[in-house]
Amino acid sequence: MGLHEDDIDTLVEIGLTxxxxxxxxxxxxxGKANVRTIWKNSGVARQDIYRILTELLEKGIIEKxxxxxxxxxxxxxxxxxxxxxxxxxxxxxxxGRKAHALINRMTNDHQxxxxxxxxxxxxxxxxxxxxxxxxxSQYNLKESIYVLDSWESYRRVVAAYADNCMQNLMKKVxxxxxxxxPRTGEAMPDVINTLKETGxxxxxxxxxxxxxxxxxxxxxxxxIIVEETKYMPEAPSLVSDNPQxxxxxxxxxxxxxxxATET
Numbered sequence: 716m717g718l719h720e721d722d723i724d725t726l727v728e729i730g731l732t733x734x735x736x737x738x739x740x741x742x743x744x745x746g747k748a749n750v751r752t753i754w755k756n757s758g759v760a761r762q763d764i765y766r767i768l769t770e771l772l773e774k775g776i777i778e779k780x781x782x783x784x785x786x787x788x789x790x791x792x793x794x795x796x797x798x799x800x801x802x803x804x805x806x807x808x809x810x811g812r813k814a815h816a817l818i819n820r821m822t823n824d825h826q827x828x829x830x831x832x833x834x835x836x837x838x839x840x841x842x843x844x845x846x847x848x849x850x851x852s853q854y855n856l857k858e859s860i861y862v863l864d865s866w867e868s869y870r871r872v873v874a875a876y877a878d879n880c881m882q883n884l885m886k887k888v889x890x891x892x893x894x895x896x897p898r899t900g901e902a903m904p905d906v907i908n909t910l911k912e913t914g915x916x917x918x919x920x921x922x923x924x925x926x927x928x929x930x931x932x933x934x935x936x937x938x939i940i941v942e943e944t945k946y947m948p949e950a951p952s953l954v955s956d957n958p959q960x961x962x963x964x965x966x967x968x969x970x971x972x973x974x975a976t977e978t
């Protein structure tokens with residue numbers, strides 16, 4: 716009796732083990748069967764079959780028939796799926812409750828012990844992790860974001876994150892951007908002109924391509940690209956909230972800003 720692996724995988728995803736899934740599906744095909752027949756058709760080890768049948772009875776998705784020898788039958792598939800999904804939902808609800816309790820406990824413990832802040836240097840290398848970090852940091856901006864980036868990279872960045880930029884500009888978050896000058900004759904993208912109309916967005920340009928890309932968020936956190944790339948969000952980055960380090964990078968940005976040309 717052939718069993719479809721996709722069907723087994725589906726039942727595993729909603730709460731059964733692989734052997735439980737195989738046993739249940741065999742019973743749905745057989746209608747009803749004794750232990751020997753189930754064992755022969757399921758491919759489950761003989762010494763495990765009684766234990767698995769007991770587990771399926773406890774889950775409520777098979778029934779035991781009093782006969783000689785004892786037989787078992789599966790409840791209808793739709794009913795079994797409803798039971799398993801309900802059990803899965805209750806399990807996730809309980810996990811969620813425990814997770815919230817953990818967060819509250821850790822927060823309270825942190826407040827009670829009054830742990831002093833440790834400033835960090837963090838290297839982000841994975842592309843997906845970098846994207847998640849950018850999305851989170853963009854959402855949390857409150858006062859300002861200063862960017863030093865190559866023109867080739869920044870025009871892609873501003874196109875990809877235009878909605879985030881506009882939302883932050885509407886919150887009065889100040890944007891200062893320094894890039895190298897684009898090629899002669901290259902038009903300013905419409906999205907940049909739109910952002911400039913808010914009054915909180917300024918773009919200045921320098922003659923040489925920046926040696927690296929830098930982002931300063933709210934004057935409290937710095938992101939520095941540590942590998943040459945044409946697109947900043949994909950590059951490995953050093954992130955730090957160390958006040959002395961942030962101040963040094965801010966001073967460097969301010970110097971470039973004073974020397975850059977307004978567009």
